[in-house]
Amino acid sequence: MHELGITQSIVEIALRTATGQAATIIHSVTLEVGALAGVVPDALLFCYEACSKETLLEGSRLIIEEIPARARCRDCATDYPLVDLLTCCPACGSAASDLLCGEDLRIKEMEID
Amino acid sequence: MCIDCGCAPTDHHHHHDAPHSHEEHTVQRRKTISIEEDILAKNNRLAAANRTLFADKGIFTLNLVSSPGSGKTSLLEMTLSALKNEISFAVLEGDQQTANDADRIAATGVPVHQINTGAGCHLDAHMVGHGLEHFNLDAVQMLMIENVGNLVCPAAFDLGEDFKVSLLSVTEGEDKPLKYPQMFRASEIMLINKIDLLPYVRFDIARCREYAERVHPGIKIFEVSCYSGEGLDEWYAWLGEQVSAKGLMVRSKG
Ligand SMILES: Nc1nc2c(ncn2[C@@H]2O[C@H](COP(=O)(O)OP(=O)(O)OP(=O)(O)O)[C@@H](O)[C@H]2O)c(=O)[nH]1
Ligand SMILES: [Zn+2]
Ligand SMILES: [Zn+2]
Ligand SMILES: [Zn+2]
Numbered sequence A: 001m002h003e004l005g006i007t008q009s010i011v012e013i014a015l016r017t018a019t020g021q022a023a024t025i026i027h028s029v030t031l032e033v034g035a036l037a038g039v040v041p042d043a044l045l046f047c048y049e050a051c052s053k054e055t056l057l058e059g060s061r062l063i064i065e066e067i068p069a070r071a072r073c074r075d076c077a078t079d080y081p082l083v084d085l086l087t088c089c090p091a092c093g094s095a096a097s098d099l100l101c102g103e104d105l106r107i108k109e110m111e112i113d
Numbered sequence B: 001m002c003i004d005c006g007c008a009p010t011d012h013h014h015h016h017d018a019p020h021s022h023e024e025h026t027v028q029r030r031k032t033i034s035i036e037e038d039i040l041a042k043n044n045r046l047a048a049a050n051r052t053l054f055a056d057k058g059i060f061t062l063n064l065v066s067s068p069g070s071g072k073t074s075l076l077e078m079t080l081s082a083l084k085n086e087i088s089f090a091v092l093e094g095d096q097q098t099a100n101d102a103d104r105i106a107a108t109g110v111p112v113h114q115i116n117t118g119a120g121c122h123l124d125a126h127m128v129g130h131g132l133e134h135f136n137l138d139a140v141q142m143l144m145i146e147n148v149g150n151l152v153c154p155a156a157f158d159l160g161e162d163f164k165v166s167l168l169s170v171t172e173g174e175d176k177p178l179k180y181p182q183m184f185r186a187s188e189i190m191l192i193n194k195i196d197l198l199p200y201v202r203f204d205i206a207r208c209r210e211y212a213e214r215v216h217p218g219i220k221i222f223e224v225s226c227y228s229g230e231g232l233d234e235w236y237a238w239l240g241e242q243v244s245a246k247g248l249m250v251r252s253k254g
């Protein structure tokens, strides 16, 4: 359940940004979460409700945009989508690959007044 | 609520305490600000600071991760007892509660500091940074960090270590690398522990190696028993090489 610690970071960053912008209302916070980031979106939503209580974020919506994972084959250099870490190269069958994206864990934007 | 302006009721928690006319409503004032900030950035920054410190001092650092009970503390006890006269160690022990593991390490005579994470299910770089304050780092060649027993969360947190080392014991089933690929992907080294129990359990070592190789091509694997000592010499030899290589890097820096 490291989603709790991660959510605390989200709340920290969002509140800091809101203060910087002199926001009076926060409508939503949007995250970009890679398919292989190792966090469970439902757990984030659950923690968010708890962590945002009694802050300017209370009642705001956490929007999670999932980013699909892609890898490049080390043997034949094909780029391909990864369903999970066990997906092999569709061109040559090799399992050796480098991750191109899909581990992202980022706050993308906020909607404020 | 404000169905006509298109904002969902949940968006509105603080909104309607003060009366307002619809002209000045959010349609005009509401704005989207781009942030693009990495949520783990703070941990990664602190991990980078730890890594720099280890590089400056020439300290080779391992982060031991596994499910609870696969033998991290036992591996440390064996390793420290065997090598403490050749290598000067320090140990950081992460546990949710109790100092049991730290007491076991202290019994070997090696400096140890306990970090209780409480409800936390992993160590983070900040905890490790403060844990380091308890050692004279100039006298340390190798730091061992025993992470909290948990195959999921520690994978996401860089502590500044040279390598993560996953332990997997033969009582856990050979498919662990497939079930927890994140952890085995993050680990450069895997130890298969408790091989003394192989006659009594159904565990296919060849298949386990194959699974690990699938999630982490090139992963280095040791087969050991912390009970009989089998296989540990190879592990010790590898540690010795790594420690001297890291020490040399500092000396050549002058
Ligand atoms: N048979 C056998 N038992 C072992 C071996 N290594 C460890 N054990 C036993 O496994 C149990 C757990 O070992 P620990 O070293 O405490 O495991 P740990 O990973 O430190 O556990 P946590 O800190 O709770 O996550 C103990 O009863 C050990 O004696 C081994 O190689 N063979
Ligand atoms: Zn966790
Ligand atoms: Zn290929
Ligand atoms: Zn332990």
Ligand SMILES: [Zn+2]
Binding pocket: B126, B130
């Ligand atoms: Zn601090």
